[in-house]
Amino acid sequence: MLCGTMEKADRKRLFVSALLGVCLSMVFSFRYVMPKIQSTSFWARNLERVQQWLGGYGLVWSLIGVLLAAFAYITLTNMARKKEPFRVGLGIISVVFSTLNVFGLLMYHLDDLPFFEFASWGLATVCLIAGWATLFYLLAYWFLRGLDSIHTPSRQGKERPNWFVSLFENHPWRVSFCVILLCWLPWVAAYYPASMDWDVYRQLCSALSLGKFARSNHDPFFASYVLTVFYRIGVKLGSENLGIFLFVLLRDLVMAGIYACCVHQMRKAELRTGVCLLVLAFFAVTPVWGAYAKHAFKDSLAAATFCAYVISLVTLVLRARKQAVTWGDCISGCIITAATALLRNNPIYAIVPATGLLVVYLLCKKVHFLKCATLLLGVLIYFAFNHYIFTYGNVTPGSQKEALSLFFQQTARTVKYHGDEITPEEKESIHAYLDYNTMAQLYDPVLSDPIKDRCKEDKNGEDAKKNYFKAWASMFFKYPDTYIESAVGGSYGYYAFTPKLPDGAGNQNSGMTIFNWIRVNWFIEKHGFDFHYIEPLEPAREALHAWARIWENIPVLSLTNSIASYTWAAVLIGYHFLRKKRYDALIPVLAIGIMALTCVASPVNDSFRYYSPAAAAVPALLPLLGRKEKPASADNTQPTDAAE
Secondary structure, three states, rough: OHHHHHHHHHHHHHHHHHHHHHHHHHHOOOOOOOOOOOOHHHHHHHHHHHHHHHOOOOOHHHHHHHHEEEEEEEEHHHHHHOOOOOHHHHHHHHHHHHHHHHHHHHHHHHHHHHOOOOHHHHHHHHHHHHHHHHHHHHHHHHHHHHHHOOEEOOOOOOOOOOOHHHHHHHHHHHHHHHHHHHHHHHHHHOOOOOOOHHHHHHHHHHHHOOHHHOOOOOHHHHHHHHHHHHHHHHHHOOOOHHHHHHHHHHHHHHHHHHHHHHHHHHHOOOOOOHHHHHHHHHHHHHHHHHHHHHOHHHHHHHHHHHHHHHHHHHHHHHHHHHHOOHHHHHHHHHHHHHHHHHHHOOOOHHHHHHHHHHHHHHHHHHOOOOOOOOOOHHHHHHHHHHHHHOOOOEOOOOHHHHHHHHHHHHHHHHHHHHHHHOHHHHHHHOOOOOOOHHHHOOOEEEEEEEHHHHHHHHHHHHHHHHHHHHHHHHHHHHHHHHHHHHHHHHHHHHHOOOOOOOOHHHHHOOOOOOOOHHHHHHHHHHOOOOOOHHHHHHHHEEEEEEEHHOOOOOOOOOOOOOOHHHHHHHHHHHHHHHHHOOOHHHHHHHHHHHHHHHHHHOOOOOEEHHHHHHHHHHHHHHHHOOOOOEEEEEOOOOOOOOOO
């Protein structure tokens, strides 16, 4: 009887899996863009729309359906054997993911959320959300299983590792540092002195007090000043190129050291050697990090320093668990915090709450008050430095309009699609702060620069700003669907698995664009800079660029080029900590989450250079998955390897 019951359950599981395979393949093959409906009959019109949505014809999609069915069957069978209950928290995360993912896909393909207008689209959207939620739940099950088994297994009875693995296990930092530099070397050499975009020239002009960009904190003045120090060294040595190259070389040594520390900390936390080597390969082989190693812009070092900041948070949490926090931990944490904040403008929004929560946690763990105050000193250094340069250094603060892009885009979209319905009073309030007359023509769903660059905040002041926000609020209640479409259209790349935006979208910032140029003619003509590549190395540069494009189209590997992969990996790691009641581990997760949210509110959609600090820091969370350890005895203040 028991055997019969099991066979019945297995047949039911087979049927459900087969059904899921077909449904999930339909979700994957759903066609968002379609020709105009020709039928006039209600039923014929809706059936024709359904027919146009279905794009699963042919052998390929049939095979995909079979593979999805097999995956579903294996997962459901494993859940049944492990007696895994349905987890409500994971279910909620799955629905949130699928909703955002479907909204992002709709905005990418249609620049519209049509379920606000058509009932048939509403039903299709619900079906798509259900499909993506199911798939996410099944994938998340295995991801979380992987987190549970990430510790190093016993080697008893197993063969000794090969020479490289043995060398890595004995010297994880040194090996990681050398491997990362070796893999970056072709990029750095081929692009001598460095690739340079508009931002690099603007930083030089800022610190050198040249032209309209003189003495501005739009790009962090500290980062601009450091770059300029090396530029001046190069000028004294007779070569602008050499100065920039020296900056890139020293910076890359620091970056490689930080990423090697990330791998080293994982090894000390006794995570599987294979996982540690995968993270090493992530930093060394993934083209974007090599491409960032050859670029002179502020984002390369900012990504590494934010990773270092998360590493310091993780280290302090691990030390506090063992009651082994040292002065060295706190002093290094202070220095890293200050450097992270000074090298990029947006990390401070993550640093303040994360550092504050960490200090409260350490105080609860009875860490000495002065040690905790040392951590806060890093935040104070940032504010003190900015106060000094704004008050005594004749440096202009960055504009607030960068943070208002979301609101500006919502207004611009409303003007474009509902301009004839906006009242004269609303038009006047908008035009006093923005350029109402050009909004409809200039509105770009993935880039706010055309709108925000015409902001009149310096001309008309705070009253115009207040009146603008009154108009914004009044229109929100009249056009909530348009506001939602604008918000999703300007941010979906940070949380939805959408196709790549075209090259050049978002002022060359979209996706993981590999910056290849060195000469920005406007600055060269105005200020006489003379940077140039070595001409015979052009074939090598073209080959590296082609290699990066190949990587973008290799299944699985291409996920490293999808920002959403990092976002949802961090969410699931945070959920894992929450489920395991490791609440202290949520502090570094919070820091990464806030960094991701600053990107959502940023002027550009799907910009990896904005998101790169969060992407680089996600692997730094993994040491927190190490085995739970008991506090050290009162007389044992020395940390063990697992806490380093």
